[in-house]
Amino acid sequence: MLDPEAVEAFLLIAELQSFTRAAGALNTTQAAISLRLRRLEEVLGQRLLERTPRHVRLTAAGAQFLEPAREFLAAGRRAAEIFTEAPARLSIGITHHLIGPNLSKLLQIVSERETGVTLQLRTAGTRDLLALYDAGDLDAVIILRHDESRRDCEVLMIENFGWFAAQDFALLNGMPLPLAIQPAPCNLRAMALKALGSHDISWREAFVGTGAISVAAAAEAGLAVALLAHKAAPPHLLEVGEKLNLPSLPKRDIVIISNVTGKRATSVLRRLVSKFQTL
Template identity: 30%
Template sequence: MKAPLDLDQLQTFLTIADTGSFTRAAEEVNRTQSAVSMQMRRLEERIGKALFEKDGRTNRLTEEGEKLLTYARRLLFLNRETLAAFDDTRLEGTIRIGTPDDYADRFLPEIMARFARSNPRVELTVICEPTPGLVEHIKRGNLDIALVTHNDARGQSEVVRREPLLWVSSANHATHEQEMLPMAFGRPNCIWRRAACDVLDQMGRDYRILFTSFSATVIAAAVLSGLAISVLPECALRTGMRVLGEADGFGALPDCRIGIMRGQTSQPELVDALARHIAESLDNITVPTGEEAGSFDFAALALSRMKRPKPNQIMPGW
């Protein structure tokens, strides 16, 4: 039987993947660069695959390295979760978290389950509002942490996930073929709405905004009933939706960037722990495929993925 993987090697591997540099990773893990290189040689020997390739001065993950990345994060998370379960000095208290309802549907079950298992003495207070409202709550001290749609103009947030922003219609209606496109969007200060309108204007498509709501449930209902088209991140796709692409006459949209905002808090250790759980949970969540996905039309989604950078590539903001 093969020996188990070394968690220290996996931690170093993750640090190199995150920093893109053996030198910076050595500083992060408090080892010499030669020691880090030796760790990676041993890990590659253990896996039997090359994990890194040179790209100028940067070390990028190979295809096998990207494959290991997901497993490494899960193994290290499980290790921390196991140790926390036997820690008599575990965190306790109350933490206030906010998130838009479309992220809550997809991400909160995983986040809350993982965090509760590791920190059973911590009470979570959750509110669901659109990102602009959450930003205001953070500024006013009403929230300790928020999962938001990142916007450079709104304030600093730590981007923890990127997803395609997609045109969506009903799979059972030809709404997208109407000469005057009926649209369902969030409120006027929604950055997805502004991005979609910009692309429609550039395309020269006639449209009218038929529904406006901050509720993801309302927007999804308008789309699924065939009353309107909208834009949603990949995580918000639902059974019965069709993804529209260039073949349907719809131009590419910018990525959706999901970030963490931290408020002023007297319990930074709680916020740090929850932020870590959020980042790790989102890294492990994937969009459903095949039978699990129901009746999605994935042709445009597959095309959009082909055109996007690999996860470990640095992408510019928008």
């Protein structure tokens, strides 16, 4: 018989490509995760993962076992939840500065596991998300920290920013830098204008839109250069700061503020956060 906890550990390690992050998602230790995996491999008589100091990779047997493992875990959860309480809800806000092409990968970690939790996702600017959280409309928010005014947050990671443009973008000599930028008040807009102003670089608004997705689309269309978080930049855009002699940009903490309670909702939030940190 397969141990559901061991199968879950295998799936998380494979998904997050890290024993450490898998342990964090399951709120346990790396040693416990390793033990679960070893027992699963012993039961199956197959090595499922190759582990090096820098990488975790599926073996051929691991890749073959991946989909049956997902089906096994989902079936077990469906059976266990027949007589449980109504599905829980988890309302999360993520700043639109960090939402890019990897959103589907972030949500996949929930859809693959049928947790019995209804996920509500809201994207907006930091000010709006904090207002919704403080009003009790959101259970957790993931935002960029621009000051130290909030003390109830936990740092998830440090985010880098860059100037991004289409591969064939060219700036004519003497012309102002065309920017794809968000409307005021916006912290990233302020970051861009402060950096350009400190180097006396002339600029113009070529496109104004809300969220990283919209300004990235304008950059992809060749309209302008966009200031984007690395996490939100589409893979086919180029970072052109050095090429165009643009100023370097400060880093920002990505933080989470949460009042999530309940075992299932907390488990989903941990999984999402662990996956978010790898994207």
